[in-house]
Amino acid sequence: MSEATTSIGAAAPVAKVGMYRWRICAMLLLATTINYIDRQVLGVLAPFLQTEIGWNEIEYGYIVTAFQAAYAIGLLCAGAIIDRLGTRVGYAIAISIWSLAAMSHSLAASVIGFAAARFVLGFGEAGNFPAAIKTVAEWFPRKERALATGIFNSGSNIGAIVAPMMVPVVAATWGWQAAFLVTGALSAAWLVAWLLIYRTPEDQPRLSAGELAYIRSDPPEPTVRVPWSRILRHRQAWAFVAAKFITDPIWWFFLFWLPKFLHAEYGLTLLGLGLPLIVIFVLADVGSIFGGWLAGRFIKMGWSVNRARKTAMGICGLAVVPIVFAANADNLWLAVGLIGLATAGHQGWSANVFTLTSDMFPRRAVASVVGIGGFAGAVGGMMIATFTGFLLQTTGSYVPVFLMAGSAYLIALLVVHLLAPRLEPAQLDGAGA
Template sequence: MEPISAPPTGRYRWRVCAMLLAATTINYIDRQVLGVLAPFLQQQIGWNEVEYGYIVTAFQAAYAIGLLCAGAVIDRFGTRIGYAIAIGIWSLAAMSHALAAGVVGFALARFALGLGEAGNFPAAIKTVAEWFPRRERALAVGIFNSGSNIGAVVAPLLVPVVAATLGWQAAFLFTGLLSATWLVVWLKWYRTPEQQPRLGAGELALIRSDPPEPSVRLPWRRLLRHRQTWAFVAAKFITDPIWWFFLFWLPKFLHAQYGLSLLELGPPLIVIFVMADIGSITGGWLAGRLIHRGWPVNAARKGAMAVCALAVVPIVFAAHADHLWVAVALIGLATAGHQGWSANVLTLPSDLFPRPAVASVVGIGGFAGAVSGMMIATFIGFLLQATGSYVPVFLMAGSAYLLALGVVHLLVPRLAPAQVDASAS
């Protein structure tokens, strides 16, 4: 008698991951348009470094406020509706930049964009928790998180051409229409695994193969009692501002340091963010590979995070690089390290908390990262206005990740899941 083979599990969950990848890509195209155009809008409109810092801070402030609400809203209404609300807001906000004529107008548009974009990562990570077994989550997060780098690559490819051909307003309108198109597809197509008729029984069994998780909704006051929450908060607070710096100041750094024009910015930015894209997928793959080889989750996750943290350290030399492409290589390695780090950090909530609490924990951590980003954006604006030097910023970037890893290990030395008392909810 021939052995009975296991039924095929299917790959529908990876289609869901592709949708998350598309949303994250569009999210970062929308937010990156201003960064690409900043050196030239600054000349055209006349804002100084401090005022540009305030514009960036407006986005960060709204992002922080949005994250206070986004996780709880998504946990309450589900990923389908919660994601739709978020992307509807940021689509309109992206297009509203075309109406801005000064610092106040751009600050208001950025504030609205931050409110909407705050919903992307809580919704995407909760979707991963719904659609993937624990052992595949880091890879799934790494794949969709790579959209942040794809978006950062696409933006310098498209934005300068659109702006040079049709005007800078058209660049904001075009990216807003991309997110509106995604929204229509999402509402028509997305359902949870149990409600998706195209999902096979074998794949559904794989998705639900982990031990049952308690079906409780934890209020924030209870989440904040757990060291696991504070570990995630600390990781985001310490390292998120570095990524914001990459997004909003790299074009200005390259323009100021090497005199690049709008069209010349494209190739170095593309190389930097392609490297970041590779880092995102590699960081998630590395942790999953170590787990597959028998490493405990704690050692695999932190080992991958340590490798990524060390990759960022050489950026301390970027401000003194004599050649453009030496600086690009150092910065690209750092962005790769950050994104590999993020692929693992963003998996921590689903490692440490039951599924109903994941989006709320991500929202709390994202809020911490956005508040820290606000502080750094204002600081960088005043620093550059006063000194014109990027050296202190690169020194801060090079040390942030090892510091964050130390804090995470101190708070959760074994990555033990939070002990949830369902009867207390």
């Protein structure tokens, strides 16, 4: 523990330092919630739109792949852009693009039209996580980052809960086009609030001196931007990239195919999808916060960051394994329980995987590392989208995908451990950098 941390801890306990940083975390939570509402609208409406527009499983796979392709391209660019422009401007640009793209779905009337709208949406939404992770690195000391990440990352589950609650009702009342217009408008409203409220800690007049000192209690870091070529020389970067590439496709499958799975296997109508999806993503929400809390709890018990992070990741990975039985479950709620446990495991895993970046890289490189890893995850998502489309068109069986989901996380943890056995910080400025 540094002298700065010791003196702050002695003079001003965390509870008395101030709580403004958690308001920023709440903004990130809301942005991530809206982000997932916007992307989830198509998944919720997919069984209905498949009949309305007339696409088959392969064409739906291509529509999802269009989103993933743009998301991959956007992530490759977003991290570096946000590191260069800063979180306030970078986040604003990203959400402006995805807000307009979300509303543009209402104009689509063909497979090509939906694919084009999804492509632009994916490009804009790619900025969310690099910006949010960088904001956490700017606003929170290292020991609170996993919890803050878990909290804002839970917005992905809240969005996935709100979407099946809201979208079917809006679509049934005013038409499916209205669902895209309403959710896109939420993004625009958040943008206005962000521009009015957000400043960096040093420029935020509402932040107390004590809380600023607490936020900056970690040892100081250089501020020079780090190019990708230097980042990718380090095994720590490849550990994060591998974790995202192997496990992100499973989450994409959950988002875009669960409504279709429940509709196909259990005959659920558009309005009937709501409750099962809500239960699944409530469990995912609990898993996200629990996963971040668990690693922090282990660290407070005196465990090393390496042991705490990987133990939490292992526990979350094990929670996904029982999903291998979901495809053959003869009861709807048994399937929902198995899938909900898996989504909880994924989100707890994800909270810790995102935090690996701030464990191993300085703040000035975090958004770039997240962007590179997110690119890898989106490429994996493209692959599983196309594979699932062809699989379902030819066999109609979800079994192979659930088998992949059950094994992916433990394989990814092994790869992370082999590449970063001690989670040592990358020496970006050392002789070997």
